[in-house]
Each structure stands twice: as structure tokens, then as C-alpha cells.
Amino acid sequence: MWRSVQRWRGVVIIGAMAAVILWLAVSGQLALYIHPRYNIFAVLMAVIAVVLVVGSLVGRRHHDDEDAPPPPRLQRAIALTAAALAGAFTVGMIVVPPATLSTATAEQREINSTAASDAAAFEAATTADADAVAQFTVREWATILRQTSDLSFFANKPVTELVGFITPDSDDPENVFYVSRFVVTCCAVDAQPLGVPVYLPGWSQSFSADDWVMVDGSFSSNPSSASLQPVVVVPDAVTPIEQPREPYLF
Known part of the structure; x- marks a missing residue:
């Protein structure tokens, strides 16, 4: 379980963030976050990220550390907490409508x-x-x-x-x-x-x-x-x- 989380957490978060950027671009809301002159760059990087994520999902890799002992409990807790926060942030970007800065x-x-x-x-x-x-x-x-x-x-x-x-x-x-x-x-x-x-x-x-x-x-x-x-x-x-x-x- 731990090794699966450790192996795929970065891939999932990067993929989710790339999907959010592409969604904001398609919906015309990316300008609420960045200057329009950076839109093409952001979209291009998001597309590259999606391609790499797909490649990592379909590719088969052998891991030499399959039998290695799991890291200490505190280290695992910190890593899982960071992944959960990043995941919550990504979900929030999708669920909560983008809003402009205010008074x-x-x-x-x-x-x-x-x-x-x-x-x-x-x-x-x-x-x-x-x-x-x-x-x-x-x-x-x-x-x-x-x-x-x-x-x-x-x-x-x-x-x-x-x-x-x-x-x-x-x-x-x-x-x-x-x-x-x-x-x-x-x-x-x-x-x-x-x-x-x-x-x-x-x-x-x-x-x-x-x-x-x-x-x-x-x-x-x-x-x-x-x-x-x-x-x-x-x-x-x-x-x-x-x-x-x-x-x-x-």
C-alpha cells in the first residue's frame, strides 16, 4: 500500500494539476490566475505533463526496492499529509469556482x-x-x-x-x-x-x-x-x- 502511494502520488497530483490548467484555459478562466501572455506556455507545459503522466501509467518499470523496508512512521505520515493537502488543493481548484480578487x-x-x-x-x-x-x-x-x-x-x-x-x-x-x-x-x-x-x-x-x-x-x-x-x-x-x-x- 505504502509503496503504491509513494510511487504514484506525484504522477496523480501532476496529472490533476495539468488537467486543471487545461480546464481553466478551455473555459477562458486562466486569465484569473496568470497574465494572458503566459497562457500558451502554461497550456503547453500542461499538455507535456499529461503526455508524461500517460506514459508513466502505461509503461512497465521494474523497481529494485520492492523488498526494502518501509520508511519510519513519521516520514510516512508527513508524506501522506503533504499528498493529501496537494490533492485537496487540486480538488478545490476544480470544485470551487474561480473568483477575482476583491475589495x-x-x-x-x-x-x-x-x-x-x-x-x-x-x-x-x-x-x-x-x-x-x-x-x-x-x-x-x-x-x-x-x-x-x-x-x-x-x-x-x-x-x-x-x-x-x-x-x-x-x-x-x-x-x-x-x-x-x-x-x-x-x-x-x-x-x-x-x-x-x-x-x-x-x-x-x-x-x-x-x-x-x-x-x-x-x-x-x-x-x-x-x-x-x-x-x-x-x-x-x-x-x-x-x-x-x-x-x-x-
Whole structure:
């Protein structure tokens, strides 16, 4: 029994993990875990793993240690526990639906702490035409807000169909929330939250944290005396929407 477990535990776990990766890729959910540029690599490695697993299952190998005594009980217990945890993790990946990072993670990692101070991007935004401004996402606006609070910069630059999930402002959660998105460089582990502050008193009567919304409006000085954000979006419309197929920005 022990030798069978020892011999096949790695093969079974590797096969299960490869199957999970392939399932996530086919269902279009692999981007919830890794940057899309790594999808092909991950799928290719999973296919290779499946081929090797199948080869190990159908191949016949002679083991010289068939008559060797089993390892000490503690060593067996540790090995079985590790295999059980790995198996439970693999099963959990299949049974529990994949979920995006949420407000709880955004608050732990501090919104806009990694917003880029990109002079070239700021200069491009200064001269952008109306069509380009209309395509700005949370990433572009967060970068701009990090570099200026001059309201003259935002003149004739309305916010159009800005998509993100709601994260309450920690300083004035009753009146201000962020339209937030996570930016992923490699995988969900390194995802960093960016957000654009929106001034909407009593917003929690119509929305909840983590709700996905689309915001249209314009920038203005922040009417809130408690919030630390000097410039906010004063919305013309806040529309509830479904979570996008790709919730992260890359």
C-alpha cells in the first residue's frame, strides 16, 4: 500500500494539476490566475505533463526496492499529509469556482500605491484628443491623478464608461468610493489595485462593495472634507454591470 502511494502520488497530483490548467484555459478562466501572455506556455507545459503522466501509467518499470523496508512512521505520515493537502488543493481548484480578487485584497495592498509616475504617459494624456480620452481606463486615470490635481488639466476631459468594482474610500466611505481594477504583471499574486475616486454621497444605499459599475462624469475638486483625495469624479451616471470576462488590466 505504502509503496503504491509513494510511487504514484506525484504522477496523480501532476496529472490533476495539468488537467486543471487545461480546464481553466478551455473555459477562458486562466486569465484569473496568470497574465494572458503566459497562457500558451502554461497550456503547453500542461499538455507535456499529461503526455508524461500517460506514459508513466502505461509503461512497465521494474523497481529494485520492492523488498526494502518501509520508511519510519513519521516520514510516512508527513508524506501522506503533504499528498493529501496537494490533492485537496487540486480538488478545490476544480470544485470551487474561480473568483477575482476583491475589495478585501485591494485594501490590504493599498489602492494606487503602485500607480506609475509616467511622464511620457502624462504628456500623451495632455495632448490626447476626445476619442483617446474616451478610451482611458482606470490605469490611465490613476496614473494622471498621481501626477496632477490641477483642475485645468481635466477641463474637457470627461470620464466615459469607466469600468471597475466598488471599493469604499477608507477616509470617507459614506461619500466616496473608488472605481477599482487590479493590474496584473505576471499572475494574481502580484496584482496591484488601482482606483479612481468617485464622490457620490449615500452610494451604499444603491450599491455594495465589490459591485461592478460603469461610471460617466467629470472631474472636480473633492467636496468631502474627510477624504484625502483632492480630485474626484462627480458622476452623471453610475450603472451596475456584470463582471467583465477579463476583470484585470494587463
